[in-house]
Structures are given as structure tokens and as C-alpha cells.
Amino acid sequence: MSGEGMTGTGTDGTAVVVERRVAASPGRVWEAITDLPELPRVLTGVRKVEVLTPGGFGVGTRWRETRRMLGREATEEMTVTACEPPDRYVTVADSHDMHYVSELTLTPDGTGPTPGGSASTVLRMAFSARPAHGRAPGVLGRLLARFGAKAVAKALAKDLADIANAVETRA
Template structure:
């Protein structure tokens, strides 16, 4: 599968956006596509952080165990997952070019591992194409933007259900 790249500018400082993107426990409150998150490692977000994320993709429920392989707060992190012969990589890059305005660039890629068989997610991707993946990522980033642009300065969930999120 080719890489999918989506960018979104948010009217919030990079630190607030970073907190929103790395507050794993709050993901289901913010991301409309995430049903549940189970954090598997204690402590602050960083390399080695692991969690299980359950979302609805193309009408099917899928749970992936994600793990952070690179983390340069508050500019970048990479989360990866392996499932059913597939390897997924998501990268978030934050750039605050103007104070109080942050661009988030999310890159997603998936590839079959040696001996892996295509799972439901890859079959759907192959059938529906990268447009559907880009649409889901765009929705996630819109949800994050709504959270950080309306939420309080500390990035915690605000009124009306808005709050921080994860990848």
C-alpha cells in the first residue's frame, strides 16, 4: 500500500496539540472513530509506550496493539503495530510556524510482513484504496483540532465532549 499523508493546521500551540495527541486514555472521548483504548505501559508517553486501540474501520471493529518507536516531544512520534502478517507505521509531525498555530502531518503506511497474509484491513484498503484511509485520518485530525481549539489551555477535555486524543 502506498503511504497516505494528511496535514491539518490547528489554531493551538504545539505543546497543547502534543498533549492531545499523546493523552491515550482520552482518545475515545475525542476521536469519533475510536471505541476503546487500553494503555499497557505505565508512565509518561515515550519510546516503548504500548496500547491497544479499538476502532471501527469500514464498518468492522478492529483492535491493534500499538507501540511507540520514536518520540521527540513536542515535534514527532512514530507508532507501529503488527497484526496478522501486517506491519503498520503511523508518524505524527508537529510544526508551529507561527505562534499559536500548529500544522500536524500524519503519515500512515502498511505492508505485509514475510509470510503474512492480507487481513481484513488490508483487503479493504486494497479494495477501497488510499482515499478511504485518507478520509479516516482527516476525520481524526479534525477531531483533534476541535479538541485543542475549543478545549482549555492545558489540552484536557473541554466542554461539549471535546478533549485530547492519541494516534
């Protein structure tokens, strides 16, 4: 299963949903997406991660993530606002006069085991971006408006493909 849907784009913001079937259990996928120091090895678009809070992954965890997107490198500070292991987490970021929300959900795939006999998971990412506090969008906001939800969906689908590849090839 692989797909994408755009739930809206326009002057108020951008919202995108992508999902992918991963040939691994939700627990294995969860480990890959919450091991922050290892994210640059998992996600090809992520150049660097700096964890800002001590302890394990949960509500309040913060990190700076530097990634290349739409031909530019940008660093955003992410904060976990909801965490329900191994089912879902939500992060927010405020940057360049934009407010970003990302939600990752992991659902056991009811279609049965993969050909290799392992469980599978539907990994879904919902992303939204809107001007922060009624402000006009900054550079990143203008890029989102210019390239639209389609480019964002493509980048998010690449992240999900990277996660699937990392988890499925791990012995």
C-alpha cells in the same frame, strides 16, 4: 491549511499523508494526542484505549486501541518506536498479517497567530501499511487494497479534524 496526499497504493502496501492547521501551540496539540486514556474523547473513531505500559508517553509505550474503520471494529496494539516531544512520534502495529507505521509531526505554523491571538500548528500524519514479513494480506489488508488510500486518507483526515476540534475548543 488542510490537505491530503497519497504517496502510493498497490500490492506492496498503502501510504497516505494528511495534514491540517490547528489553532493551538504544538505543546497543546501534543498533550491531546499523547494523553492515551483520553483518546476516545478526542477521536470519534476510537471506541476504547487500554494502556499496556506504566509511566509517561515515550519510546516503548504500548496500548490497545479499538476503533471503527471501513465499517468494521478492530483492535490493534500500538507501540511507540520514536518520540521527540512536542515535535513527533512514530508508532507501529502488526496485525492481520499487516505491518502499520504511523508518524505524527507537529510544526509551528509560520503564518503567525490565529485571529484569537494564539499560536497555530501544522499537524501531519503519515501512515503506511504493507504485508508483514512477506505474507499475503489478511482481512484488513484486503480492505485497504479494496478501498485504497483514498478511504484511509479520509479516515485520517477525520482524526486530524477531531484533534483540532478538541484542542481548539478547550478553554
